Amino acid sequence: METLKELNRKTADARHYPDRIIQFGEGNFLRAFVDWIIWKTNRETGFNAGVVLVQPIDKGMVDVINSQDGLYHLNLQGIDKGQAVDSIEMIDVINRGINPYREFDQYLALAENPEIRFIISNTTEAGIAFDPQCRFTDRPAASYPGKLTQLLYHRYEYFKGDRSKGFIIFPCELIFLNGKELKECIHRYIDLWQLGDGFRDWFDSACTVCCTLVDRIVPGYPKDTIDKIHQRIGYNDRIVVKAEIFHLWVIEAPAWIAEEFPADKAGLNVLFVPSEAPYHARKVTLLNGPHTVLSPVGYLSGLDTVKECVEDPEIGKFVRKVMFDELLQTLDLPKDELERFANDVIDRFSNPFVKHFVTSIMLNSFPKFRTRDLPGLKIYLERKGTLPQGLVLGLAAIITYYKGGKRGDTEIIPNDDPEIISLLKGLWASEDTRKVAEGVLGAEFIWGEDLNSIPGLTDAVTGNLDLIGKEGMRAAVRAIL
16 A cells, blocks of 8 residues: 655645735634635636634644644535535635633734725534623633624724724634624624723724524545545545535625625625525525434434435434425425525435434534524524424434434434533533423523424423323324324
């Protein structure tokens, strides 16, 4: 077997671009989506932009990324215009990564570079949140909006309020009106930290925070095919990432931003639009909504990938019930358009090249259910006068998954906010499914409200927990099909 070379800028033929973009987040999605788009835009339009990563939490991937000088390979697989595609490209737009928990001064120094114009983030749905415990003197503030406010204020002071030195900010977190939410958080930190009207005016007039929508299925590190990929590329790349061919980036922005960030001129599915609302509702409801509930239902039924779930005789019917009979009924776009999109989603879930492990989707399941499925549950109840059985079962499956324990010989280890993990551990210790249901649904820090007030929901979740516990997940699925 041929010896693999280590991947870095001495061993690989990589271009170097000037620092022009700060990116909060270093995970698989951003590298398979945003950084690939920047790479394509550089090559097709002469955009000439390099990326500096900022690790948004204390533990992350920056050290591994830096050990490879920011280089990694992206494996795109899928069906494009009827043809199978299986491409591998080396992405070379990341210049370096910074861990602000260890290198706070280096982090703040990014604000002093006049060439940096863009800030992009994906810190999960839980990332855009105001934490009143954050202080301006923290090194760094714990929350993403807090860190960003520190950076913005340093730039404001360093350039003495120069309005030509503002940033264009693209949050990619999957929250409706993510730009508006982020801007509101920054305003709250300006007030909390008493940073002054001058800074507030500069931020509002010099910086543009756009609402965006992103769409690409990214299974992540291809552990099942990594040996073949390594032989194919000839490098020991420890952060290879796999994604589907399909991609969509909708950016709600004025035309001048499209001139500065010309990704739509690079042959990419990047849209600059007056409103991203209809695209957001369709995508979050019909792609992310089913993802969130099929994952625990499928996993607890003995399945490991999205493709297996869609193709399983029972779980596949469950997925289609949630998508077509429940969530699709809550949207207001033309029905034929919604059905076409939903069928495309089924095809994407069935991509023969992609092993999208359901355990990777179950990170932060409760915040995901709140943003992706809870709105549909409420609208369905309002329109139909009854609860959507598939979504309710999906919620019960999440609660069951967070109980932990084992699936066969594999230990179940949920990954979420420590407060949520602690809550579920305490509730399940009672061995009373009614208490579990009431406790989870009543956790206002998760939902922003008490879901026990939704008619029939507590009883329905309790009944599903009982059925899953006594007869197993597949029996619970069969009961609603």
